[in-house]
Amino acid sequence: SLNALAVDTVLIAIFWQSLISEAFDIELEYSQQILLGTGVWLGYLADRILDGFQITDRIYSARHYIAFRFRHFLSLTWVFVLMLAIFFAYHALSVMDLYKCSVLVIFCVLNSLVNTFDKFGNFPIPKELRTSVLFASGVFLFVLSGCPKPVTWSWITLLAFTCLCFTNCCYTAAWDR
Numbered sequence: 001s002l003n004a005l006a007v008d009t010v011l012i013a014i015f016w017q018s019l020i021s022e023a024f025d026i027e028l029e030y031s032q033q034i035l036l037g038t039g040v041w042l043g044y045l046a047d048r049i050l051d052g053f054q055i056t057d058r059i060y061s062a063r064h065y066i067a068f069r070f071r072h073f074l075s076l077t078w079v080f081v082l083m084l085a086i087f088f089a090y091h092a093l094s095v096m097d098l099y100k101c102s103v104l105v106i107f108c109v110l111n112s113l114v115n116t117f118d119k120f121g122n123f124p125i126p127k128e129l130r131t132s133v134l135f136a137s138g139v140f141l142f143v144l145s146g147c148p149k150p151v152t153w154s155w156i157t158l159l160a161f162t163c164l165c166f167t168n169c170c171y172t173a174a175w176d177r
Contacts, residue, residue, distance in 0.1 A: 003062075003063060004048070004061075004062050004063040004065075004066040004067070005045070005048075005066070006040070006041050006044035006045050006048065007041070009040055009041070009044050009135075010037040010040050010041045010044075011037075013036055013037060013040040013135065013138065013139055014033050014036060014037050016139050016161070017032075017033060017036055017139045017140075017142070017143065018033070020139065020140065020143050020157065020161070021142075021143045021146070023157075024143060024146075024147060024154060024157075026143050026146035026147060027146065028142055028143070028146065029092070029142075031088070031092035031093070032092075032093075032097075032142040034088070035085065035088065035089055035092070035093070035101070036138055036139065036141070036142065038081065038084075038085045038088075039085070039101070039104075039105075039108075039138055040135070040138060041081070042078065042081060042082055042085065043108050043112075043134070043138075045074065045078055046078065046112050047112060047115060048063060048066075048067040048074070049067060049071055049074050049075055049078060050112065050115070050116050051063075051064060051067050051068075052064070052066075052067030052068045052069075052070075052071035052074065053071055054116075055067070055068045089101060096145070097141075097142070097145055100141055100145065101141065104134070104137055104138060104141060107134060107137075108134055111130050111131070111134060114127075114130070115127060127169075127173070128166060128169035128170050128173055129166055129169075131165075131169050132162050132163075132165035132166035132168075132169050133162055133165075135165050136158060136161045136162040136165050139161065140154075140158050140161070144158070
């Protein structure tokens with residue numbers, strides 16, 4: 001399933017990034033689209049893989065079944081893609097873009113740790129809000145970097161997109177339950 005392997009999320013991220021960059025008349029490099037797609041895939045698949053190692057005998061969905069059954073193969077694939085992405089990013093991005101991406105990666109890693117260790121939802125910021133902020137930030141990262149001077153409308157668009165992502169995350173969480 002495309003959803004179980006987070007392919008749908010990658011396509012959605014690239015679509016929105018393209019749409020938003022066109023709306024703001026920002027020319028994106030193919031490398032930026034590839035890195036967004038790869039970053040989204042790595043982030044979502046990391047969550048699936050961590051679920052796969054925590055699941056014992058209760059499989060909730062096709063996504064959980066695939067994560068559990070293929071967790072070792074997915075882990076090796078994930079590490080390989082991560083190494084390729086790092087190599088590609090160092091060759092394709094400016095130092096400033098690498099810095100911005102690194103900050104986003106740190107927040108994604110912290111979010112994964114929270115998701116792994118906070119199984120009862122005690123963390124003060126809900127998972128759906130964290131996910132939507134990180135997803136929207138990734139989609140907008142290169143678009144805002146391409147703006148000569150980000151204006152109010154770019155920040156309003158980012159906020160509106162984050163709200164749209166949050167609504168989707170809440171719907172998905174309710175559907176998963």
